[in-house]
Amino acid sequence: MNGSKVWWLVAVAVLILLSYLVPYTLLSGVDAWYGSFLFWTLVTAIVIGINAVVSSAWRD
Amino acid sequence: MSSTWVWTGVAIYVVFATVTAYLSRSGKSLNMAHYFLGNRQMGGFVSAMSYSATTYSAFMLIGLAGLTYAGGVGALGFELIYLCGVTLVLIFGPRFWLVGQRFGYVTPSEMLGHRYDNRSVAVVAAITSCVFLIPYSAVQLAGVGYLMSGMTDGAVTFTSGTILATILAIVFSLVAGLRSVAWTDSLQAIVMIISATLVVIFVINELGGLGSFFGSLSEDHPGALSVPGNGFFSFSTFLGLTLPWVFFSISNPQVSQRLYTPGSMRDLRRMLLGFMVFGFIYTLVSVTWGFAALLRFPGLETGDLATPTLLASDLVPTVLGIIVMIGIIAAAVSTIDSIMLTLSSMLTRDVYAVAKKDSTEGQQLLVGKFVLPVIAIAAYLFAQLELDLIAVLSVSASAGLLVMVPSIIGTFFWRRGTAAGALASIIVAGTLVFFLELTGTRFLGQGSGVWGLLVSVVLFVGISLATPAPTERATEFLEHTREKLRERQAV
Numbered sequence: 001m002n003g004s005k006v007w008w009l010v011a012v013a014v015l016i017l018l019s020y021l022v023p024y025t026l027l028s029g030v031d032a033w034y035g036s037f038l039f040w041t042l043v044t045a046i047v048i049g050i051n052a053v054v055s056s057a058w059r060d
Numbered sequence: 061m062s063s064t065w066v067w068t069g070v071a072i073y074v075v076f077a078t079v080t081a082y083l084s085r086s087g088k089s090l091n092m093a094h095y096f097l098g099n100r101q102m103g104g105f106v107s108a109m110s111y112s113a114t115t116y117s118a119f120m121l122i123g124l125a126g127l128t129y130a131g132g133v134g135a136l137g138f139e140l141i142y143l144c145g146v147t148l149v150l151i152f153g154p155r156f157w158l159v160g161q162r163f164g165y166v167t168p169s170e171m172l173g174h175r176y177d178n179r180s181v182a183v184v185a186a187i188t189s190c191v192f193l194i195p196y197s198a199v200q201l202a203g204v205g206y207l208m209s210g211m212t213d214g215a216v217t218f219t220s221g222t223i224l225a226t227i228l229a230i231v232f233s234l235v236a237g238l239r240s241v242a243w244t245d246s247l248q249a250i251v252m253i254i255s256a257t258l259v260v261i262f263v264i265n266e267l268g269g270l271g272s273f274f275g276s277l278s279e280d281h282p283g284a285l286s287v288p289g290n291g292f293f294s295f296s297t298f299l300g301l302t303l304p305w306v307f308f309s310i311s312n313p314q315v316s317q318r319l320y321t322p323g324s325m326r327d328l329r330r331m332l333l334g335f336m337v338f339g340f341i342y343t344l345v346s347v348t349w350g351f352a353a354l355l356r357f358p359g360l361e362t363g364d365l366a367t368p369t370l371l372a373s374d375l376v377p378t379v380l381g382i383i384v385m386i387g388i389i390a391a392a393v394s395t396i397d398s399i400m401l402t403l404s405s406m407l408t409r410d411v412y413a414v415a416k417k418d419s420t421e422g423q424q425l426l427v428g429k430f431v432l433p434v435i436a437i438a439a440y441l442f443a444q445l446e447l448d449l450i451a452v453l454s455v456s457a458s459a460g461l462l463v464m465v466p467s468i469i470g471t472f473f474w475r476r477g478t479a480a481g482a483l484a485s486i487i488v489a490g491t492l493v494f495f496l497e498l499t500g501t502r503f504l505g506q507g508s509g510v511w512g513l514l515v516s517v518v519l520f521v522g523i524s525l526a527t528p529a530p531t532e533r534a535t536e537f538l539e540h541t542r543e544k545l546r547e548r549q550a551v
Contacts, residue, residue, distance in 0.1 A: 005551040012147045016306070019141050023134075023287045024295055031286045033274040036133050040140045041344070047144045048336045054150055055329040057549040 008054050015043050063215035065378075066208065069386040074228065077244045077390070081235040084243035091421040092166045095237035095428065096405040100160065102238070102321040104330025106246050110398070111318050111331055112338040113245035113252075115308070118203050118392035121256065121346050121384075125370075126363030128350025132284040134293030135350065138301050139343045145306035146339070149319070149332045152310050154550035155472050155541055156319035157328055162540055167406045168316045168468070175471045175537050177530035178479030179414045181486075185464060186406035188490050189313050192460040194435065195453035197399050198442035200392045201225050205443065207392075210368060211385055219444070225389065226440040229397040230433050233404075238321065241397050248390040253338060255383045256345045259376055263352045266375045276355055284354065300507025304458035310468050311461040314395075314402040325548055396439070404431040456497035459509035463489035466513075466520035472541060474524070475534045481524030489516035 023036035030036070089095035102110075127135035156168070165171045169189065173182025201222045208221035232244045267273050274285070283289035287298065310316050322328040352375070353366035360369060367388075371381040408428040413419050419427075453460075463486055470477030489512045495501075496508035503511055545551070 009147070009151065009551065012144065016141060016144050019137060019144065020295075020299070020302075023137055024298075028286055028288070031282060031284070031289075032278050033285060035286055037136060037285055040133075040137045044140045044143055044340055047147060048333070048340060051147055051150055051336060052333055054551060055332060058154065058325040058329055059547070059549050060324045060326055 005054055005057070008050050012047055012050055015047055019043050063212040065382055066212050066216060066385070069382045070224070070389070073386050073390055077228070077247060078231065080243050080247050081232050081240035084239040085236040086239060089237060089425065092405065092409060092424055092428065093164065095425055096166055096401060097160075097317075097321045098238040098242060100321060101323040102242060102327065103323060104327035105334060106242050107318065107322050107327060107331035108334025108338065109246035109249040110242035110394075111315060111335045112342070113249040113391065113394035114314055114318070114398040115335070115395075116339070116342055116391060117200055117395035118207070118388045120342065120391070121349065121388055122203075122207075122364055122367045124343070124346040125350035125353065125367045126365075128347045128363075129354050129360065129366040130363035131292030132281070132286070132289040133347075134287040134289060134298055136343065136347045137287065138293075138298065138305070139347070140340075141302045142305035142308060143336060143339045143343065146309050146332070146336060148307070148309050151551060152316075152468075152472070153319050153328050153332060154325065154545060154548060156316065157322065157325070158541060158544045158548070159537065160320035162544070163537075165320060166317075166409050167402070168313050169406050169410045172464075172467055172471060172482060173410065175530075175533065176467075176477065176479040176482050177533040178483075179410075181467070181479050181482045182410040183414055184483055184486055185467075186410035188464065188486055189406055189461065190403050190435075191490075192453055192457040193312075193314070193399050193403060194439055195442055196457040197396045197435075197439040200396050201439055201443040204389050204392045207368075207385070207389060211372075221389075222440060222443050225393050225396065226436050228393045229400060230436045232393065233397045233401050233432055234429065238401060241394075241401055245394040245398065248387065248394045249338065251383065252387040252391060253341060253345075255380060255387055256349075257341065258380055259371070259384060260345050260348045260352075262377065262380070263370070263375045264348070267352060267355060273351070273355070277351055280358070281354055284351070296505045296507070300502075300510055303507070303513065304462045304509040307462055307465045308458060311465050312458070313406065313461075314399045316468075317402050317405070325550070396436075400432055400435045400439075403435050404428045407431050407435075452497050453494070456493055456508060459497070459507065459512055460490055460493045462509050463493060463512045463516040466517045470520060470524070472538070475531075475538060476524055476529045477520065477534075478524040478527045478529050480527040481520045481522070484523045485516040485520035488519055489513070 027035045124135055169182045169185035172185050173179045204225040205218035205221035208216045209218045233241050264273050277284050287293045322331055349370055350366050353370045357369050371384055408424050412427050413424055466485055467482040492515055493508045493512035
């Protein structure tokens with residue numbers, strides 16, 4: 001595996017882990033759209049972005 | 061809704077979808093890869109739409125909206141964590157695709173059998189998939205029956221609904237194998253994403269705009285926008301629900317088989333990204349439906365009524381409501397026909413071809429086409445029986461298939477993995493999941509998927525270390541993968 005790409009994958013793993021932790025701790029008292037709703041939405045948008053970046057290197 | 065409206069909508073859908081299936085044909089299929097994998101020449105866009113339609117069954121828009129209605133924003137987290145888990149395709153997509161090109165695999169179970177140098181692994185993986193996925197299809201069929209009879213207040217019977225879905229699934233898969241399934245899937249996915257998004261726009265507008273929508277949620281339903289919120293999404297429930305889904309893209313053969321189908325790496329990339337964007341929009345739409353129903357109809361008996369109630373209400377124009385309802389039925393068909401196609405290829409390639417070693421591709425294909433309607437009819441009969449056992453198997457399908465994940469990961473990442481380890485992990489952990497679900501047992505408060513995966517990992521690693529690895533095969537397989545990945549600049 002190529003080094004920089006591995007870091008992107010590690011970032012995704014961390015983001016998934018945070019998707020379990022943050023809403024149940026920091027955001028459990030924030031009962032509004034800018035709480036868990038926004039957090040999960042942003043995390044997913046970032047993960048899709050990472051997928052686009054990493055796969056942009058693929059060659060036929 | 062009057063049954064005339066529903067039947068008219070269904071008739072229009074059947075005509076369009078059948079014409080699409082017919083137009084998708086591309087020469088006569090002479091071999092398994094042509095029929096079951098679209099000759100490994102599928103384009104990126106159709107692959108993305110078909111992958112979406114196969115993944116998101118009818119019950120995304122009913123089940124996920126219902127889950128939101130009952131438990132709040134945790135439903136969004138659950139589905140989006142699954143979507144983030146699709147990043148696994150970034151790792152496994154190129155690997156599946158490359159070894160499929162090199163070794164000619166038609167099914168993921170065939171790949172396991174070859175990699176671990178033991179065809180029993182393929183047989184066991186194929187049978188495990190059937191055990192969990194046929195009941196899952198049956199429940200989808202039953203869902204169409206309930207939905208159609210519910211929409212028309214019983215004017216269309218449960219049986220007519222399930223027969224219709226069964227016939228459509230058989231026709232769409234038999235016309236041209238994967239090609240007709242993929243094209244009809246794409247039709248359904250495109251109509252659905254547009255109409256479902258329109259519903260959101262109408263509903264939010266009717267409820268006073270986005271600001272008022274979220275404001276009312278916070279005020280009228282405390283806890284709806286946080287977890288554990290009203291208590292529905294306790295952390296262990298959340299973990300038990302999400303874990304099987306994180307690995308869905310590699311554990312479920314009806315989607316992992318799709319990794320063999322794109323015509324190029326570029327098409328594979330389009331499939332991955334197209335699906336992720338589709339899934340992102342679709343998830344936000346379904347969750348918004350659930351919230352909208354919670355705001356407008358707070359006293360429903362169960363969350364599953366959220367979507368039907370919303371669509372039948374004056375918040376949504378009637379024609380749009382009907383299009384979406386038909387779309388939900390089509391979504392069930394698009395999931396069932398893909399599962400049927402995959403199971404048929406597995407039974408043919410991994411069971412029949414092992415039992416009859418000298419069978420030709422032509423014979424295998426003929427058997428596959430014969431098996432397709434047999435699987436559909438088996439699912440139909442299960443749906444009619446409405447047995448508790450079927451419901452148990454269906455619910456445990458994602459957790460049950462999770463037990464194959466260690467063997468699948470080992471295929472590409474662990475040279476020491478052995479057939480004995482794979483067999484023991486799939487059989488023992490699969491049986492454990494089944495019994496935990498059957499008896500409704502939750503050890504230490506955790507779901508069956510958590511225990512199934514844990515036992516599967518321990519057995520796969522432990523028994524593999526104690527048995528001799530297929531060194532020659534592993535080296536050939538892994539060296540080829542490494543070299544080609546480097547050439548293609550994939551991780």
